Amino acid sequence: MSHPSQPVESTxxxxxxxxxxxxxxxxxxxxxxxxxxxxxxxxxxxxxxxxEGESKIVAINPATYAVVSTIDLSVEHDSGRMPYAPxxxxxxxxxxxVWVTANAGTHQNHTTGIVPVALAHGEEPEGxxxxxxxxxxxxxxTIIQRIPIGSxxxxxxxxxxxxxxxxxxxxxxxxxxxxxxxxxxTIGKKIVIxxxxxxxxxxxxxxxxxxxxxxxxxxxxxNGRGLGVLNVESGELSVVPLGGAAVQTAVTxxxxxxxxxxxxxxxxxxxxxATKELTAIKLPVTARGPVxxxxxxxxxxxxxxxxxxxxxxxxxxxxxxxDLQKREGVQAIRAGSGPHGVVVSRxxxxxxxxxxxxxxxSIIDTAADTELRRVKVGKEPNGISIWVRE
Numbered sequence: 001m002s003h004p005s006q007p008v009e010s011t012x013x014x015x016x017x018x019x020x021x022x023x024x025x026x027x028x029x030x031x032x033x034x035x036x037x038x039x040x041x042x043x044x045x046x047x048x049x050x051x052e053g054e055s056k057i058v059a060i061n062p063a064t065y066a067v068v069s070t071i072d073l074s075v076e077h078d079s080g081r082m083p084y085a086p087x088x089x090x091x092x093x094x095x096x097x098v099w100v101t102a103n104a105g106t107h108q109n110h111t112t113g114i115v116p117v118a119l120a121h122g123e124e125p126e127g128x129x130x131x132x133x134x135x136x137x138x139x140x141x142t143i144i145q146r147i148p149i150g151s152x153x154x155x156x157x158x159x160x161x162x163x164x165x166x167x168x169x170x171x172x173x174x175x176x177x178x179x180x181x182x183x184x185x186t187i188g189k190k191i192v193i194x195x196x197x198x199x200x201x202x203x204x205x206x207x208x209x210x211x212x213x214x215x216x217x218x219x220x221x222x223n224g225r226g227l228g229v230l231n232v233e234s235g236e237l238s239v240v241p242l243g244g245a246a247v248q249t250a251v252t253x254x255x256x257x258x259x260x261x262x263x264x265x266x267x268x269x270x271x272x273x274a275t276k277e278l279t280a281i282k283l284p285v286t287a288r289g290p291v292x293x294x295x296x297x298x299x300x301x302x303x304x305x306x307x308x309x310x311x312x313x314x315x316x317x318x319x320x321x322x323d324l325q326k327r328e329g330v331q332a333i334r335a336g337s338g339p340h341g342v343v344v345s346r347x348x349x350x351x352x353x354x355x356x357x358x359x360x361x362s363i364i365d366t367a368a369d370t371e372l373r374r375v376k377v378g379k380e381p382n383g384i385s386i387w388v389r390e
Contacts, residue, residue, distance in 0.1 A: 043068065046138065046387045047343075047352050048089050048098055049361060053379030055083035057100060059141060059387075060361065062350065065375050069141040073102050073134060084132060088157040088383035091138065092182065094164040095390050098136040101155035101169060101383075104129035131155045133169055133180060138387045145185045149178060156206045157248070157383070161214040161232065168217050168232070170205040177205060177219065177230065191235050196224045203228070203239075207248030207292070211273070212255045218271075220246035220260055227260055227271060240278060242269045248292045252299035257324065259302055261290040263311075268293070268304065268322065281327050288316030292383075294342040294351070296366070300324060303351050303364075305339035319353055319362070321369055331369045335362040341384035354381035 046068065047060040059069035073084040084102035091098050130148035133155065137144045149155060153171040160167050160182060167180040179189040193203040203224035210217050210232070219228035227240040227249065244262030246269070251258050260269040262280075266287040270279045283290060288308025295302045301321055308316035315338050321331035336355025339362070343352050351364040360374040361381060 042389075044389050045345075047361070048091060048138075048385050048387060049354060049377050049381050050086035050089040050100060050341075050383040051378040051380065052085045052087055052382040053359075055085060055105065056378060057086055057089065057098075057136065058377045058381075060375055060377070062345075062352075062363070065363070065373055067375070067377065071136060071141055071143065073100070073143075077129075082129060084134070086134070086382065087155065089385050090158050090160060090167075090383070091385045091387045092160045092164040093162050095138065095387055096164065097144070097182070098138050098385070098387065099158045099160065099167055100134040100136065101131075101158050102134045103131045103154055104151070131171075133158060133167065135185065147180060147185050147187075149187070150174065157208050159208050159210050159217070161210055162212065163214060166232065168208055168210070168230075170208050170219060172204050172206055172222065175203045175205065177208075177217070179232070189235060191230065191237060193221070193224070193228060193237060193239075196221070196226065196239060201225075206246070207261075209249045209251045209258075211251055212253060218249040218251060218258045218260075220249050222246055222263075227258065227269065240271060240276075242278075244269070247290070250293045250295050250302060252295045252302075252324065253297055254299040256299065259293055259295070259324075261293050261304060263289045263291065263313075266290065268302075270324075270327070279327070281322060281329075283320060284329065284332070287318075287320075289313045290320075291340050292342045294344045295324070296344055297346065297348045301330070303342050303344060303353075305335075305342045305353055307338045307340050307356060309338050309357065315357060319351070319364065333364055333369050333371060335364070335371060336360050336374055341382055343384050343386055345386060346388060352384055352386070354384050356380055356382065 049058045055074045057071040061068045074081045083105035086100045086102045088101045131153045133147040135145040154173045156170040156172045158169045169178040175193045177191040204222040205219045206222045207220040217230040230237045244265035247261045258271040266283045268281040290304045291307045293304040304320045306316040306318045319333045323330045336358035338356035339353050340356040341354035353362040360376045363372045
């Protein structure tokens with residue numbers, strides 16, 4: 001028995017409705033993507049965090065405390081993923097790029113974890129993959145350049161000259177400083193720090209900061225227990241003995257003082273740039289071991305993360321505020337577990353601290369010197385830096 005065929009008009013109408021519905025779905029998805037992209041790209045400020053234990057960079061919107069971007073640093077490798085553990089992160093002074101020291105981990109097929117926390121103080125897994133400096137575009141939060149430096153170096157910190165033309169990178173295991181052209185992404189110079197003292201101790205350069213005029217870089221020599229003073233243009237280097245394991249340096253915005261965190265002696269070395277005089281600020285006897293530190297814009301105070309944990313020390317949970325005029329502590333602020341990285345906002349109103357063991361970032365109000373909030377970011381957050389729209 002035959003059946004009447006479906007009217008042609010009905011078929012066309014059905015097809016038109018299906019196409020219209022499909023186009024509507026596409027438009028909605030595109031609009032959502034565009035809105036998220038526009039929201040992210042139009043932010044006035046972002047806090048970038050190097051999440052060392054998860055091979056990623058996270059960006060936080062400080063206005064909403066929300067994570068707005070996650071940038072995966074791993075690469076495809078032998079049918080798996082090769083993680084790159086970001087130790088330090090630095091936004092360029094011109095706000096056009098974000099620089100990351102990223103150390104090659106163990107291949108995904110050969111290990112159950114990513115990169116051990118031991119990387120944070122200089123140990124590297126065996127293997128021939130090159131450690132890299134990775135450059136990110138902060139407008140789109142995408143990787144624009146990967147710069148291979150060498151294998152097993154433990155790239156520790158990176159900092160840029162005030163004109164954003166050069167990036168200086170410390171290679172802790174190699175005992176070297178790499179100077180990278182920030183426009184061409186090529187290595188221009190390598191400065192090797194010779195073994196120090198009569199015992200020929202490996203220097204292990206770790207943290208580094210640059211003077212406001214860009215002429216001098218101040219380098220924390222972890223194993224060398226000293227302050228490296230590097231003429232950026234000539235490459236000439238001198239070492240000031242400190243008597244403690246130097247983790248990171250800080251230069252006050254007025255250029256008058258260089259501060260160095262000494263992990264094992266629980267103090268800050270204070271180097272007067274004009275007189276070259278060296279003094280010390282003792283931290284409280286309960287201090288666990290200071291790591292990163294950052295001055296306020298007025299050069300009056302400095303915030304110090306008392307992490308501990310490394311080398312068998314007890315875990316800290318405090319950030320110290322130090323008065324640089326009085327040369328004494330004025331406040332101990334409770335943060336998360338294992339405070340590590342520190343950065344102060346441009347207006348001096350906020351301090352952002354990575355907590356290595358509680359896997360979050362503490363946001364501190366400097367008016368009251370109290371923690372406002374913590375933002376979860378992932379395993380073992382380390383370096384931290386601020387981007388501001390200009």
